Amino acid sequence: MERRRVSKEEVVQKLKDDGDFDRLRVNIIRRLKDNEELRNKMISLVKESTALNRPGAQNMKPRQLSDAIFEQVGSKMLSQLSDGLWGIIRSEDGMKSEIRETVQSVYATLSNTGGVQEGPSTREAERNIPTPFQKVKPVLVQGVNRSKR
Template sequence: MAMAMARKISKEEIVEKLKDDGDFDRLRLKIIRRLKDNEELRNNMISVVKESTALNRPGAQNMKTRQLSDAIFEEVGSKMLSQLSDGLWGIIRSEEGMKNEIRETVQSVYATLSNPGGEKCRLPEHKIRTPVPGGETSSCPVSKQKQELIHGRVEESKGEACSDEEDPELPPGFA
């Protein structure tokens, strides 16, 4: 008996599906909200601007808003962008930040692409309990029987979709 060859899922397909389903925008907005809510980062940036020589030089109060803004950005822009970048990556990579949610979303999309025509492995609101590394699960209002069925399908599809060289726990590009 010949077993059907599993189709290799590319990184581009996963990213395209994330964009098409709105997952990318949803995650991006959550990250931006968390960045905006970072009081320490906000206070650091306010302090940098208040201490800038462009803001404190004689005649600064007579400058047009755009001119003053450009002068401040020219002086401290790279420092502020660096702080923003560090804050952003901190949110994306931290366990308390978005790391697990991003991983779960990507794994769910990968499982869906790996098992076309099979049982759907996710709901639009991403609330189905799906296994994640470390034995954790995401919460959802789905029956225990449905969870076990989905878990079985996800595990089956992982085995079929991955070659021997790949880690079956991670979609392409996330090793």
């Protein structure tokens, strides 16, 4: 089977078009939200903030209080979220293997000449995952295969 050279951009576009990117993103976010330790750290940061515990805080509008808390502990919270996110992405039992396998599968599909698929990708079929958008059938225009967008 003949192989063709595939660019990073083509792989990323195929990941987006097939819904793989969105599926991976949703799985990462779900795992991040399920991280009890991280959630407890965030709650602790907010509870211990001086903005929440200062006199008159109970009389502030929710948005004002939220902004004051974020100003005080926001960068620390974002740093912890970032660390948690990268931990999920890099962990072998987390998403690292799934991301690698998905990207390799897309690359293999694109690099095989004639390997451009119509219909659900093999990754969708294997996992029986619906895509977040409706697939559009390719249309033959003057002998060139183009997809409606």
